[in-house]
Amino acid sequence: MRVLVTAGPTREALDPVRYLTNRSSGKMGYAMADAFAKAGHEVLLISGPTQLEIPEGVDFLPVESALEMYAAVERHIARRDAAVFAAAVADYRPATLSEHKMKKTGETLTLELVRTPDILGSVRSQFGFTGTLIGFAAETQDLEAFARDKLQRKGCDLVIANDVSKPGIGFDSDRNEVLLVFPDHTEAPPEDEKHHLAPMLVREIERIAAEKMAGG
Numbered sequence: 001m002r003v004l005v006t007a008g009p010t011r012e013a014l015d016p017v018r019y020l021t022n023r024s025s026g027k028m029g030y031a032m033a034d035a036f037a038k039a040g041h042e043v044l045l046i047s048g049p050t051q052l053e054i055p056e057g058v059d060f061l062p063v064e065s066a067l068e069m070y071a072a073v074e075r076h077i078a079r080r081d082a083a084v085f086a087a088a089v090a091d092y093r094p095a096t097l098s099e100h101k102m103k104k105t106g107e108t109l110t111l112e113l114v115r116t117p118d119i120l121g122s123v124r125s126q127f128g129f130t131g132t133l134i135g136f137a138a139e140t141q142d143l144e145a146f147a148r149d150k151l152q153r154k155g156c157d158l159v160i161a162n163d164v165s166k167p168g169i170g171f172d173s174d175r176n177e178v179l180l181v182f183p184d185h186t187e188a189p190p191e192d193e194k195h196h197l198a199p200m201l202v203r204e205i206e207r208i209a210a211e212k213m214a215g216g
């Protein structure tokens with residue numbers, strides 16, 4: 001299969017030296033890209049800034065902001081058989097980008113933020129993607145209900161949900177505990193290292209893609 005994977009955080013610039021971001025290390029998305037490549041698939045990894053090494057045998061496209069990631073996905077998704085969205089994309093960005101370093105003025109500073117495009121949410125509706133679509137869901141409560149809502153709203157074949165309030169898993173950890181939310185059922189594999197979970201997730205995605213191609 002030709003697979004697209006998004007990974008890592010995005011950086012939303014305020015001025016030439018400051019930005020808004022989040023704690024995503026990219027480990028989950030890179031583990032997925034690596035597992036797809038090791039299983040013999042052709043992989044394009046679109047990644048926000050991370051400290052990680054690019055997995056062997058993976059085509060790599062670095063981006064910084066949510067808008068850049070949106071443009072990269074729009075440009076590359078058409079010829080993909082499957083797409084996996086593990087990136088932690090900022091939902092808001094500063095309304096304006098200051099050309100010069102912002103100076104200290106008052107005791108408080110109010111920032112105006114505007115919505116970024118929902119990349120995963122655009123894949124079916126805007127980009128016309130008909131392949132296998134896998135989202136992640138980072139939740140702190142009602143994991144299954146919120147993940148199932150994302151699955152339906154964004155036209156996913158599977159949403160991989162993680163409870164990012166649990167210590168030791170999720171953001172910036174080597175381990176994860178995921179809930180696999182399919183259209184008709186849910187599975188809860190045991191917590192494990194991201195590098196052990198990823199090959200199992202790849203096998204699930206291969207199965208879904210094969211079913212779709214067989215018209216099932």
Ligand code: PMT
Pocket residue numbers: 006008009023024025026027028029066085086087088089090091116117118119120121134135136137138139150162164170171172173
């Ligand atoms: O990078 P690590 O440190 O290894 O951490 C892994 C992880 C916790 C980041 C990963 O497992 C994960 O949950 N990724 C999705 C994080 C997220 O932003 O979840 P969300 O519930 O806010 O978004 C739902 C889905 O929409 C995700 O597939 C996300 O990539 C996508 N999205 C969100 C916002 C946006 N503007 N565009 C998107 O495509």
